[in-house]
Amino acid sequence: MKVVEINDVFRTYHDTEVEVKAVNGVTLSFEKGDFAVIVGPSGSGKTTLLNLIGGLDQPTGGEIIVAGHRLSELRPSELIDFRMEHVGFVFQSYNLIPVLTAEENVGFILSLQKWPKEKRKARTQEMLSAVGLSDRHKSRPSQLSGGQQQRVAVARALAARPEFILADEPTANLDSKSAETLLDIMVKLNKDEKMTFIFSTHDIRVMKRARRVITLEDGRVVSDEKVNHR
Template sequence: MAIITTHNLSKVYNPDTIPVHALRDVSLEFEEGEFTTVRGPSGSGKTTLLNMIGGLDIPTEGFVEIDGTRITGMKDRELINFRLNNIGFVFQAYNLIPVFTAYENVSFIMLLQKREKSEMKERAEELLTAMGLSKKFDSRPKQLSGGEQQRVAVARALASRPKFILADEPTANLDTDSAMNLLDMMEKMNKEENVTFIFSTHDQRVIDRARRVITMVDGAIFKDERK
């Protein structure tokens, strides 16, 4: 059964002035455990699609279902709560909380979920260790390299035990070694914990590692390939 379904998604920005069609009738299904890349040139609609799936943007037409729950049309408060418990986000610029340590950055989301302290500790340590950051628990983002920061961001995304992770250009700011290392970690989590990953990227290194590649052009699905 598909974990994510998009039904005829369309998005038009500035409909009353100069309309920009960011998405055109996009219907897709994502199965649990997929390692998918959404590729395409700038302005092709990759990020808009991820934002729709993540409930950060509202489609002009169509809707999104996550594990049978229609998130399009949900109230703001419900949607925030839904994101907290179902979706993990990894951003291009890492977006860690600079005043928190790596450990606190990872635990923070579990705190929002009101998890038990012992569970939080166990999960945060387990994830940071899995990401190769066992010696960096107490390091603040400033004390970490870009690759390490992004690994903390992935650990944070995984900490809430989401149904899937949306990663928007996660390797864009990383050098090759850091990018490959990050991809190794994410692939490992995908295989070992069956975590579903969806990337938007034009980084060939990511595209090469993906098992499904969706190519978008001008807001529409141009190609959907499975390896």
């Protein structure tokens, strides 16, 4: 089942008099349960493509359909609701809310979605347990290591059961051990919950775990390979 369809998408920026084609005619699709990475050199359009898929940015050409929604047809306020309901984001710099505890951060989107308190609490505990941080539920981000913060970010992204997770360089700020732990967790969630993960990364450790590697150069897809891990 296709979760994301990208049809001949362009994203062009006009920087003074120079036209920059950050995404240049990309056509891709992602199936439910994909564990895909988008790789490529800096400036190849990885993050731009992720922003387009997540509805944070609008293409200047082409069409993106996510979970049945044509993103170009959604108004800005509908795009925000779309993101809340269908997309989970994991950012390079964790981006947790510093004044909230780990469990409050995880439960934040659930509260935006008006989940009942008990249900919210149960789901929060479930997700913190899934990322191995049950015992740190009362800790604030400043009391957690980088790896732990990123695990909380993953739990937050997954809590509301989105269609897929977009992770932009999620391991870039982590040490090897923390990165491996995080990837173990994401692989397990992908397997157990059939959660679709789409990464943009330079990290070889992420590429090694991916089942699909898409390479971008100058905003174009230059390769799209399936990888079998035995």
